[in-house]
Amino acid sequence: MHANNSLNRLVSVVFIPGIQVHITLHHLDLPQILEDEYGGWLSPRIIEDFTAYADVCFREFGDRVVSWTTVNEPNIGILASYDVATFPPGRCSDPFGATKCTAGDSTVEPYIAAHNTLMAHASAVSLYRKKYQAMQKGVIGISVYSFWSYPLTNSTVDLAATRRCKDFFFGWILDPLVFGDYPEVMKKIVGSRLPSFTEVQSELIKGSLDFIGINHYYSLYMNNRPLATGVRDYGTDISVSLG
Structure with missing residues (x-):
């Protein structure tokens, strides 16, 4: 990795x-x-470093590894790290953090971190496929945090909230990997705070998985919540109540 020249000794x-x-x-x-x-x-520099780290792992262990997951549960880990600050690096901004944060911006950082995570994933998958997969005969993918969602009522708004929840929680990560872009509802609601994929990035990320790992925990009922005005984070952008 760029910032660490001792990966061969550190990775075991x-x-x-x-x-x-x-x-x-x-x-x-x-x-x-x-x-x-x-x-x-938060920086696109992580893409190069993550790819270099993955390269070491593929080279050193790929003859004994059948399956690779690039990142575990980015759709929840990123929120905990950059929106509500319950995981390191503990970044958030008022009034969205679970604790008082000294740095961060909950309105944009989760989306930026997810974008760079997706591009790092795509870069590592591209490297694996070009350099190692034919010889090592393994598979590579990503895992997402999962719960199933049901509408609290059969009202039009609750049905829409259920679809929106799936787009925000799953589509946020999986739509770029399958279709090359974020869900339309996210682009509409988040607007300019959601990074855009260039044409080259979209082509790189589209199809960049051999499997999808699902870590399923529970089911929840979705109740529509009107979209908040003013400053919003991911939790207010999704505009649902979970219960």
């Missing part, structure tokens, strides 16, 4: 005979040096 995996190995490259554990140097997932 224990292999147990008879166990099929599935490796997750990133699960909330971004090196602090990358956060300090350029803001971690």
Whole structure:
């Protein structure tokens, strides 16, 4: 990685005979040096560094690894890290944080971090496919946080809220990987706060997965909540009440 030239010594995996190995490259554990140097997932510089890190892992362990997950649950980890600040690096802005934050902007940073995460994923997948997959015969994908949503009532607004919830929670991550762009409802509601994919980026990210990992936890009922006026974060952009 750009900020760390000792990856071969730092990355280690224990292999147990008879166990099929599935490796997750990133699960909330971004090196602090990358956060300090350029803001971690808030900077597009993370794309190059994450790809270099993935390259080391593919090269060193790919002969024993059948399945690779690039990032675990970016659709919830990013919110916890950059909107409500319950996970490191603990960034948020009033009135959206679960705690008082000293830095951050909940209105835009979750969307920026997700965009850079998606591009880092796409870059790592492209590298794997071009350099390793034919020889190592593995598969690569991403995992998302999942709950199923039901409308609280059969009203038009609750049915729309249920669809909107699915677009915001799942489509936010999966639509770019399948279709090359964010869901239309997100682009309409979030507006200029949602980063755009260039044509080149869209082509790179579209189809950049062999599987989708689903970490399913529970089901919830969706009740429409009017779209807030004024300053909004992800939680107010989605405009639903979860229960």
